[in-house]
Amino acid sequence: MISISRRQFLAAASATAVTSMTSPSFAASANDELRVVVIGVNSIGNTHLNGFPKVPGVKVVGACDVDSAALGKRAEEFEKKFGYTLKKYDDLRRVYDDPNVDAVVLAVPNHWHGLGTVWGCQAGKDVYTEKPCSHNIWEAGQMEKAAKKYDRIVQIGIQRRSFTHLQEFFKEVQDGVLGKVMHVKGLYLTRRDSIGRPTSPPKPLPTVNHDLWCGPAPTKLERAKYHYDWHWFWDYGNAELGNNGPHILDLCRWSIGAEEFPTSVSSIGGRYAWDDNGQTPNTHILRYEYATAPITFEIRDLPTETGKKDTCKYMGLSYGIVVEGEDATYVGFDTGKVIDKSGKTIREISGNTGTDGGRQLHRENFAKAVRSRKTSDLNCSVKTGHLSTALCHLGNISHRVGKPIGLNSLSEQVAQQPLLTDAAGRMLEHLSANGVDLPSASVQMGETLAINPKTETFVSSEQANQLLRREYRAPYVVPENV
Numbered sequence: 001m002i003s004i005s006r007r008q009f010l011a012a013a014s015a016t017a018v019t020s021m022t023s024p025s026f027a028a029s030a031n032d033e034l035r036v037v038v039i040g041v042n043s044i045g046n047t048h049l050n051g052f053p054k055v056p057g058v059k060v061v062g063a064c065d066v067d068s069a070a071l072g073k074r075a076e077e078f079e080k081k082f083g084y085t086l087k088k089y090d091d092l093r094r095v096y097d098d099p100n101v102d103a104v105v106l107a108v109p110n111h112w113h114g115l116g117t118v119w120g121c122q123a124g125k126d127v128y129t130e131k132p133c134s135h136n137i138w139e140a141g142q143m144e145k146a147a148k149k150y151d152r153i154v155q156i157g158i159q160r161r162s163f164t165h166l167q168e169f170f171k172e173v174q175d176g177v178l179g180k181v182m183h184v185k186g187l188y189l190t191r192r193d194s195i196g197r198p199t200s201p202p203k204p205l206p207t208v209n210h211d212l213w214c215g216p217a218p219t220k221l222e223r224a225k226y227h228y229d230w231h232w233f234w235d236y237g238n239a240e241l242g243n244n245g246p247h248i249l250d251l252c253r254w255s256i257g258a259e260e261f262p263t264s265v266s267s268i269g270g271r272y273a274w275d276d277n278g279q280t281p282n283t284h285i286l287r288y289e290y291a292t293a294p295i296t297f298e299i300r301d302l303p304t305e306t307g308k309k310d311t312c313k314y315m316g317l318s319y320g321i322v323v324e325g326e327d328a329t330y331v332g333f334d335t336g337k338v339i340d341k342s343g344k345t346i347r348e349i350s351g352n353t354g355t356d357g358g359r360q361l362h363r364e365n366f367a368k369a370v371r372s373r374k375t376s377d378l379n380c381s382v383k384t385g386h387l388s389t390a391l392c393h394l395g396n397i398s399h400r401v402g403k404p405i406g407l408n409s410l411s412e413q414v415a416q417q418p419l420l421t422d423a424a425g426r427m428l429e430h431l432s433a434n435g436v437d438l439p440s441a442s443v444q445m446g447e448t449l450a451i452n453p454k455t456e457t458f459v460s461s462e463q464a465n466q467l468l469r470r471e472y473r474a475p476y477v478v479p480e481n482v
């Protein structure tokens with residue numbers, strides 16, 4: 001049970017608005033039940049509804065969603081499975097007002113991660129925020145400040161950070177087990193479909209509070225499918241780079257212990273083969289410069305060739321990383337292997353990945369840190385999540401301030417950069433196999449942008465610096481002073 005004094009204190013808190021005072025931290029006793037509400041339950045939030053009750057000492061007490069259909073469905077399923085009724089909230093501010101809630105899981109679209117986390121911290125809740133850490137670089141800093149100021153535990157949902165075998169192996173990589181690392185390559189080679197081009201203006205689902213769904217972002221609606229497809233519009237999502245990129249780029253950065261921003265970023269990308277109104281690239285190559293080793297990242301959302309269902313592979317991987325050392329190479333994702341120069345496997349890297357793609361271990365880690373009240377116990381603090389997510393934002397900014405060039409001049413443009421020459425060659429072959437007419441198509445040649453890792457800003461592009469943050473739609477504004 002929670003201590004009496006804490007309950008009394010919490011009961012006194014305002015029930016009408018997001019409280020701007022902190023409540024006492026979750027009691028340290030291992031016997032106290034941690035009361036969790038999942039916010040956003042359509043898709044990944046549902047895995048949290050099912051996973052958090054299995055964490056010892058955690059009770060899921062409620063669910064919140066702006067879509068009454070998703071909320072009703074998930075609450076009913078939960079009751080059938082776990083045998084008790086969840087409290088339902090249609091506005092996250094009411095969750096934050098509720099003194100009977102200790103922690104929240106933010107499984108809402110990206111444009112809500114910053115404000116949802118800051119409000120949660122201000123209201124005295126601990127927060128598990130899904131990846132990407134933030135929708136833009138500036139608001140991640142505000143999240144970090146809020147967590148510190150209100151002494152909150154904030155975990156970012158980049159769950160492979162909770163794999164002990166990777167924690168141990170990447171330490172070895174940093175200590176030189178592969179020899180000097182020359183290059184780290186990230187890969188996210190998947191297959192998606194066109195989202196279509198609505199012929200008449202789409203309408204929000206009748207069950208959704210669209211104003212609250214949009215929150216900090218504009219309310220215009222350009223997608224036919226309401227949920228999930230927001231990833232492909234800059235106002236709400238962050239492209240495939242900010243969707244699955246945080247997982248992959250986190251592994252890249254973690255493997256070499258790169259604990260700050262890179263010194264430069266470049267990008268090459270476009271949206272091909274689909275006749276739709278999505279805004280973000282479905283084919284993207286990134287390069288990040290670090291003193292330790294450069295990181296490149298290849299993203300493809302198109303299949304191996306037109307009409308096929310399979311996805312591309314590189315060294316046997318569709319998703320994952322290749323760490324090229326002078327002596328040996330690591331190839332892996334959740335688990336992996338070390339190969340020698342002849343390609344022979346000399347070591348397997350594996351361990352406990354838990355259930356639900358690693359999320360269960362990550363939930364357990366969150367609960368542990370909430371009890372200990374130590375951010376240092378978290379496997380993915382805001383700082384860690386921010387550094388990995390920032391790589392996605394930096395790449396998207398390079399893309400957005402870039403200029404279109406003819407695809408057939410791409411090879412010439414990257415001729416002086418061997419790592420990009422290889423990747424661009426693969427990209428051209430792949431696009432051709434997907435029916436793209438190379439001589440007539442164009443590609444967005446992102447600007448190569450120098451970055452100051454200390455200030456986390458671009459050195460000389462005002463246009464790029466403008467994209468470090470967004471305009472917030474009142475009253476959904478991430479405050480300057482958290």
Ligand SMILES: NC(=O)c1ccc[n+]([C@@H]2O[C@H](COP(=O)([O-])OP(=O)(O)OC[C@H]3O[C@@H](n4cnc5c(N)ncnc54)[C@H](O)[C@@H]3O)[C@@H](O)[C@H]2O)c1
Nearest residue numbers: 040042043044065066067107108110130131157213227228
């Ligand atoms: N860690 C992982 O492996 C992983 C996997 C998938 C998704 N995610 C992340 O989880 C988040 C959600 O993804 P999804 O695929 O479930 O998206 P989704 O669009 O399917 O579902 C989002 C839900 O949030 C609700 N919502 C929107 N604004 C809300 C608000 N203000 N208050 C309450 N509910 C609100 C929506 O109505 C919807 O039900 C994204 O940020 C995504 O990047 C993480």
